[in-house]
Amino acid sequence: MAEPVGVQRGLEDVVALESRICFIDGKQGRLIYQGYDIRDLAARSTFEEVAYLLWYGRLPTAAQLADLKERFGTLRALPDRLQEQVDRMPADAHPMDILRTAVSGLAFFEPEETRPGASSIGGAQRLTAVLPTILGQFHRRRKGLPPLAVRPELSQAAYLLYALLDREPTELEARAIDVALILHADHELNASTFAARVTASTLSDLYSAVTSAIGTLKGPLHGGANERVMELLDEIGVPTRVDEVVHAKLVRHERVMGFGHRVYKVEDPRATILRDWSRRIGEAAGDLHYYELLRKLEEVVHREKGLYPNVDLYSGSIYSLLGITHDLFTPIFASSRVAGWTAHVLEEYQDLRLIRPTAKYVGAVDLPYIPVAQRS
Numbered sequence: 256m257a258e259p260v261g262v263q264r265g266l267e268d269v270v271a272l273e274s275r276i277c278f279i280d281g282k283q284g285r286l287i288y289q290g291y292d293i294r295d296l297a298a299r300s301t302f303e304e305v306a307y308l309l310w311y312g313r314l315p316t317a318a319q320l321a322d323l324k325e326r327f328g329t330l331r332a333l334p335d336r337l338q339e340q341v342d343r344m345p346a347d348a349h350p351m352d353i354l355r356t357a358v359s360g361l362a363f364f365e366p367e368e369t370r371p372g373a374s375s376i377g378g379a380q381r382l383t384a385v386l387p388t389i390l391g392q393f394h395r396r397r398k399g400l401p402p403l404a405v406r407p408e409l410s411q412a413a414y415l416l417y418a419l420l421d422r423e424p425t426e427l428e429a430r431a432i433d434v435a436l437i438l439h440a441d442h443e444l445n446a447s448t449f450a451a452r453v454t455a456s457t458l459s460d461l462y463s464a465v466t467s468a469i470g471t472l473k474g475p476l477h478g479g480a481n482e483r484v485m486e487l488l489d490e491i492g493v494p495t496r497v498d499e500v501v502h503a504k505l506v507r508h509e510r511v512m513g514f515g516h517r518v519y520k521v522e523d524p525r526a527t528i529l530r531d532w533s534r535r536i537g538e539a540a541g542d543l544h545y546y547e548l549l550r551k552l553e554e555v556v557h558r559e560k561g562l563y564p565n566v567d568l569y570s571g572s573i574y575s576l577l578g579i580t581h582d583l584f585t586p587i588f589a590s591s592r593v594a595g596w597t598a599h600v601l602e603e604y605q606d607l608r609l610i611r612p613t614a615k616y617v618g619a620v621d622l623p624y625i626p627v628a629q630r631s
């Protein structure tokens with residue numbers, strides 16, 4: 256038997272590969288996409304610019320940006336046969352399961368884009384353009400609304416909101432979602448991006464890699480946390496109950512969703528920006544209930560556990576105030592992170608090395624084989 260190796264549970268602090276896409280400074284609380292600070296991007300850019308930046312490694316010129324926006328518009332429609340399949344999926348399914356299965360199904364109709372290699376940039380744009388359509392189509396059917404009309408002229412953020420709300424968003428609402436999409440677009444080797452890269456590293460196709468990633472993002476320790484934060488707020492109800500509910504959770508050794516991070520040891524910079532947007536959207540709606548609850552929650556969790564908020568703490572309060580159903584929060588995360596997943600898959604194809612770590616075997620060896628008839 257080989258010598259046992261040291262085990263780094265959860266691959267914590269293991270450097271698995273080199274990447275130019277995203278840098279997290281967990282001590283300073285900084286996040287960089289392709290050289291640009293997330294605070295500048297959130298203040299000044301759009302999701303379309305950020306997607307271009309992640310894929311091509313540079314910010315687009317005005318002409319390149321216009322071209323990408325036009326492409327997104329033309330790539331939004333679903334193939335008729337996939338639309339029929341989405342319409343037949345169970346109306347009570349979680350939208351993350353719908354997304355996962357629909358992306359997998361889309362591959363049947365788009366063999367060209369699914370081939371690994373240079374053509375994958377077309378697939379990256381197609382998937383980014385189409386996720387809001389899948390979500391909107393599913394959501395409208397389960398609400399008994401007529402099918403979604405694809406709106407090529409809208410920005411990704413406005414189209415996503417339009418698809419989920421059945422109304423035109425205001426400029427402020429569309430900008431809030433645009434910022435949320437920018438902030439969620441990439442985050443280095445988070446679990447879902449790692450899953451995408453592992454799949455791509457076997458020379459599998461882009462759509463399979465994104466299918467793996469969606470299944471991984473769904474978990475409550477990853478993208479699913481934003482939905483759980485809102486369940487917690489509903490359970491708490493009023494700021495005076497925060498202490499009691501948090502204390503009871505911690506006594507039961509339960510996690511408080513929206514807090515803590517594997518990499519950030521200080522406040523997640525995305526949480527700082529989303530806190531401000533939660534207040535702005537609360538003020539615009541004349542409803543600061545969630546914002547005040549969250550501020551109190553932050554205070555108590557920091558006092559009790561020394562934990563800081565992560566990206567999932569404030570996003571749900573913004574989406575809720577815009578009227579978005581809770582189970583669509585993680586799919587919104589996916590609609591943004593798809594840009595990052597696909598950028599990483601493209602990078603993986605360019606410097607491909609099969610990702611295949613090793614396990615330390617702690618089971619038995621040399622057990623005598625007993626034929627089935629003699630086993631008790």
Ligand code: CMC
Nearest residue numbers: 476477478480509510511512513514515516517565566567
């Ligand atoms: N609530 C209560 N205790 C916590 C939390 C939390 N949210 N996060 C960490 N801890 C405690 C944990 O119990 C442990 O305590 P002890 O040493 O006494 O056992 C200590 O902090 C270290 O935790 P860990 O699990 O070793 O840390 P990790 O690096 O594996 O955890 C995490 C990272 C995100 C899984 C964790 O902080 C967590 O479960 N947070 C809640 C879920 C959440 O908000 N997820 C969204 C993450 S950000 C979006 C994304 O990237 O997907």
